[in-house]
Amino acid sequence: MDASAPRTRIQEKNTAAILDAALDAFSQAGFRGATLDDISRAAGLSKPNLLYYFASKEAIYVQVLSGVLDLWLDPLKELTDDGDPIEEVVAYAQRKLEMAREYPRESRLFANEILQGAPRILDIIEGPLKQMVDEKAALIRGWTRAGRIADIDPYHLIFSIWSTTQHYADFDIQVRGILGPGNGHFEDAAAFLEHLYRSALTPR
Template sequence: MDKPAVRPKRTRIQREKRELIGEAALEVFSQHGFRGSTIDQIADAAGMSKPNLLYYFKNKEEIFATLIHRLMETWLAPLREMDAAGDPQTEIRSYIRRKMEMSRDFPRESRLFANEILQGAPRILPLLEGELKELVDEKAAVISAWMREGRLKKSDPHHFIFAIWATTQHYADFDVQVRAVLGGKRSGEGRFEDAARFLEGLFIG
């Protein structure tokens, strides 16, 4: 209905600059949230002037929307990879590993996403109710089958998936708290490894 009829043709510079702005915006937005970030901050982080930035994105909203929509793909990839034909334990373990790696390697993306959901998901609610729900329902069915076959401990598959999301993303979104509680000693980079091992035990063991 209201999709962009034509994909705008972009020059090399436009592609590069939009990419550069996206990176800068991710940095800023993930730290201060949408309302807490200013176009000037993003422009500074991207090393350009505000009007110049607005030459590439028509407004602040569009920068944010572009970012979060691009992010959604990356975000769902690990769940997509879960293979019904594989071994349940291995599949779950891999899923947890991948999600944990994302928390470790892309904490800004995780926080950006968390922020959007916390505010009520104003920009991506349709995606959650559509694409995401479909994917989760599909994978929940897979997990459910595994449970019926006695290859995985029985429980509610939807809440099972929620629990994996919650626990893995916790290490990105609540990182400050995790580090504060673990204290200097154990809050080195090893904490992600420890957490991953713990979660495997929790969800599989």
């Protein structure tokens, strides 16, 4: 399909259906495990019709992953020097936890890509993502030097926030197996993580 040509409403609808079905398939089975047959069936389209919109499974995966990356980077961009440092970090952790609740498929897709060695996004990880994390680490170091937060390694602080929040999406079956069904554990997690990071960041 010519990407430069204007799309009709039905083309927009079919493209959205394909990407949503692909997100389901890739987040559950990974790139290797998902098939075009799976995606076309879930999207309610024939395989030839799907291939009219996307030339290959790789093309679909790259577009889905690109959307996930944009979504994933937004909360980190909002970590700024505008407010109280502890409030900024706690708010960042809460935004990441909310993403785990609202976008579990996207989280699992990203995790699957990383586990495969990040073949399609390594340049982004080593480029724009590293640059952004370096900038936020410098911001956190500035807060530490000014005595506004405890002396803490900024990189491992960010990694910790990623791991403690994304766990609730990537290991959802384990969380629910232990805590039971329902979403109440997100509220409990939010309260726990706020206490955890406030305690860790408050200067002694």
